[in-house]
Amino acid sequence: MKLTRRKRNMALITMTPLVDVMMILLVFFMVTSSYLDLDMMPMVQTKAEGQAAPAAPAPTLLIRITASGEARLRGQKLTAQSLATALQAAPHARVLILPSGGSNVQGLVSAIEVATQAGAENLRVVRLEAQ
Amino acid sequence: MMKLKRRSQPPPQETIVSLIDVIFFLLVFFMLVGRMDATAPFEVSPPVSTAGESLPKGGTTIAVAQNGALALDGEAIERPALLARINSILADNPGLFVRINAHAEARLTNLLPLVTALEQAGVGDVVLVVTPNPV
Numbered sequence: 001m002k003l004t005r006r007k008r009n010m011a012l013i014t015m016t017p018l019v020d021v022m023m024i025l026l027v028f029f030m031v032t033s034s035y036l037d038l039d040m041m042p043m044v045q046t047k048a049e050g051q052a053a054p055a056a057p058a059p060t061l062l063i064r065i066t067a068s069g070e071a072r073l074r075g076q077k078l079t080a081q082s083l084a085t086a087l088q089a090a091p092h093a094r095v096l097i098l099p100s101g102g103s104n105v106q107g108l109v110s111a112i113e114v115a116t117q118a119g120a121e122n123l124r125v126v127r128l129e130a131q
Numbered sequence: 132m133m134k135l136k137r138r139s140q141p142p143p144q145e146t147i148v149s150l151i152d153v154i155f156f157l158l159v160f161f162m163l164v165g166r167m168d169a170t171a172p173f174e175v176s177p178p179v180s181t182a183g184e185s186l187p188k189g190g191t192t193i194a195v196a197q198n199g200a201l202a203l204d205g206e207a208i209e210r211p212a213l214l215a216r217i218n219s220i221l222a223d224n225p226g227l228f229v230r231i232n233a234h235a236e237a238r239l240t241n242l243l244p245l246v247t248a249l250e251q252a253g254v255g256d257v258v259l260v261v262t263p264n265p266v
Contacts (some may be wrong), residue, residue, distance in 0.1 A: 006213060015147045015148065015151060016147070017153060018151060019151055021145060022151065022154045022155060022158055025158055026154055026157055026158045026161065029158065029161045029165060030161050030165075031168060032163045032165075033161060033162075033164075033165020033166055033167055034165065034166050034168055034170065035164060035165055035166070036177075036262060037160060037262060037264055038166075038177065038186045038214075038260050038261070038262055039180070039183025039184060039185060039186055039260070039261050039262065039264060040183055040184055040185075040187075040230065040258035040260055040261065040262055041180065041182070041183055041184070041187040041258060041259045041261055042184075042247050042256075042257075042258050042259075043231065043257040043258060043259050044246060044249065044250045044254065044255065044256065044257035045256065046254070046255035046256070065239075099239050099243070100239070101238065101239055101240040101243075102238060102239075102240070103174065103238070103239050104236050104237060104238055104239065105178050105195075105234065105235055105237050105238075105239065105242055105259075106178040106179070106235040106236065107239075108178075108239060108242075109178040109179070109180045109235075109259070109261055110178075110180065112180070112182065113180045113181065113182040116170065116182040117182065120196060125243070126245045127244070127247045129134050130254070
């Protein structure tokens with residue numbers, strides 16, 4: 001006697017649960033991620049420290065940031081042009097930023113931005129003592 | 132009157148495969164574009180500057196609120212506890228990268244002493260988060 005195996009229907013893979021899981025993942029990533037365009041400014045860098053060792057003591061340009069957040073160079077309002085002119089007179093000068101404690105973060109960042117635009121190479125922020 | 136019989140049509144088969152393709156594409160897009168950072172328990176809008184460099188991923192984030200409140204990786208924390216936590220992280224990972232996400236209107240007395248304290252603790256890489264576009 002010959003036995004014949006009954007033909008079975010092919011098992012259908014249902015795609016709906018897969019779509020459900022992907023949808024949940026999609027919503028999760030959309031909600032939890034942040035899409036802000038962020039950049040950074042270095043504050044402490046130990047790697048660069050070894051390179052900056054000029055043979056002759058470089059002249060220093062001091063930028064003060066007032067409590068209202070305004071940056072001043074030699075008593076005048078700081079602009080990229082005024083700092084670039086001062087840097088032309090004293091190339092490779094050390095640029096020090098002395099902020100008032102009352103000024104805000106935006107004031108400091110704006111002063112660093114102007115100094116970077118003017119081409120300051122050796123830029124430092126005078127930091128207040130740790131409390 | 133003649134009776135018109137509508138021919139019975141088989142229900143149209145919706146191809147779910149194309150839907151899966153689209154959702155998968157969107158999923159990969161949002162995973163790549165988004166940044167999975169822990170958000171601070173207070174509002175922080177970073178200072179605006181076009182002179183920033185691109186922000187690397189990873190590391191630890193310290194958020195500074197406008198009133199000087201601090202948060203470490205999305206969790207509100209006091210300053211002594213924060214420095215203790217940083218010290219314990221440093222013990223495991225000496226090359227720790229710290230991002231400071233400070234509010235644009237936060238006073239520098241709340242930021243600069245913190246940077247000094249981090250440097251004294253031995254953190255070699257501290258950056259300040261800025262944004263090229265105002266929020």
